[in-house]
Amino acid sequence: MENILIFASSLSVLAFWIGLIKPTWVGMPNRKRSSLIYFSLSIVLAVVTNYLFPTKKSAEEVAAAAERSAQSAREAKAFKHSTVTLSKYQSKPQAERRDIVSSFLISEDIPESTLSKFYNCLSEYSATKSDGLQIGLVLDWCKKEYVKDPSSLDARMNFDNFFDNFSRWDGSYTPLVTVIKSGMNDEDSYKHVKTSYRLIMNDKPHAFVTTIFSGTNAFGGRVKNTIIADVDIKTGRIIDILGDN
Structure with missing residues (x-):
């Protein structure tokens, strides 16, 4: 029934436009009468259709709107930095790196309170793994460790300092x-x-940092000359000077 009403309404609109060209083709004596009848008929049919079948159409519109909203939410939530390499x-800047890790947590529904743990995990992997690895893969390693044992990330080291x-x-x-410089002649x-380190x-x-330099x-x-320092990774401070020559 709904399809019949929609079809009839479409025919009325078509007849309206044809009547403007040649009224006799749609059985009308003149354009004024043709326009009045077919325009009014198309309006009546549209109103009747919406009145008789509001629920179905409304449900379809609601479902479509819900799907659009869900899709937008999925796109907004998706992690967009997966292919960034560790070196990149x-x-x-540190603030941007933290934002990247935070966006990963959001995409995986992981509590924001774990940000420091995941940040340190990625920081340590950035220092100890190949520069060409993508952070999406590396953060997934951190996630698997966290899921298996949340406390496992506590030992991860922040290399920022x-x-x-x-x-x-x-x-x-x-x-x-x-x-x-403090020990040089000039x-x-x-x-x-x-x-190197x-x-x-x-x-x-900790790390052994070796510097080759020259002076008078x-x-x-x-x-x-060459000098080697033992450095605390967490603080970045020198623990001891191990040797020079």
Whole structure:
């Protein structure tokens, strides 16, 4: 019945437009009468259709609207940084990195209170795994650890203080540069050559930071030296100077 009424209403609209062109084609003596009758008929049929079949149409509209809302919610909730590599992630400002981890927690329905745990987990993996790994995969590792045992992430280390001490200009380790210059004959002659580090991930994670540098001696000659520092990863502070030559 609904389809019949819709069809009749469509025919009335068609007849209205045809009547404007040639009224006799729709059985009317003139355009005024044709327009009045067929326009009124199309309105009446539309009203009757909506009156007789409101529930079905309303339900369809509600379902469609609900699906659109659900789709929008899914898109807003989805984690959009899965393909970012660890090296790219690590190069971002700290606030942005925290926002990325937070968006992962939202996408996985994990409590926001775990943000620091997941942030530290990703931080540690960024320091100890291949730079080319994608953070979506790495965060999934953190999630599996958390699901298995939420306390397992407590031991994960935040490397921010350690990495923030490396100069973005030449890669030198700032606290170690300070120590080196304090023991030089002429600190203005200091020239950084290379800095590298080796991580020791035991009960008290630390790193051996090695710097090669050059400077002038008491005789004015430029000499090259190497110095090694034991560094606390959590604080970024130097624990001890292990040797120099």
